[in-house]
Amino acid sequence: MQMKTYLIDDDDLGIYLTEQLLRAEGFSNCISTFQSATEALTTLVGEKKAAPPDVVFLDLNMPVMNGWEFLDALKPYQDELAGRCHIYILTSSLALSDMEKAKRYTLVAGLIHKPIDSEEIRAIHSRLAGEPNNGE
Template identity: 35%
Template sequence: MDNNIKVCVIDDDEVFQYTIFHTLEAHKSVGKIIPFTDGAEAMSFFNENISERYELPDIVFLDINMPVMDGYRFMDEYIKLLPKFSKKITIYILSSSVDLVDFEKAKMIKEVTDYIVKPIKDNQLTKILAEL
């Protein structure tokens, strides 16, 4: 099962993008990393590839606070598309926000697997990838 997991990272923080990209590259199970700097860019990609099972990611790491389209608006649009997807996509919110309002709001979105406060630890990432 080497190099078969497609990971999408939606985050406007360049330092975080750089860090998670290199951390993910070190995992043999990760085959492709698809980065976006805001939810609108990512949503365009999802719309364009909605029926392309092999282009869609297996997992999404989604930030909340981003310009153009934040993580919550992305999830609103994603949920509308969900019935059209040809595969299950696992979504984790990965945010620097420790606001209880954000935790509770994320909990209310059943399509979100978990809320992780940045930075994600390598052992957390290893466990998440292994569960796929």
């Protein structure tokens, strides 16, 4: 299963943890990690035509460009990415306001509280695998 995955989080401990959890569940062998949202954005925009990521795990609280700003920057490509790129917000915040705000972005497929657990990984996997565009 080659589910192309991005991990965006400024916290290196968080990135390592999520990557290992995904690997332990056999979620994907194709995982790119970014400690800066700006860097991730550049990469995504460059790859979007040929091979955009199937899944993006996005942290919210980051310096310079935070998760919301990243989502705002993606808006011009929204139609192009719809159905192809699924963004999951992965945050340590428990604030309900974030949940509400997330609903306003059509590219956001869900919000997960850190740490992500096995059940959540499996649910995402089966949901994406069920869609005709994904998986071989």
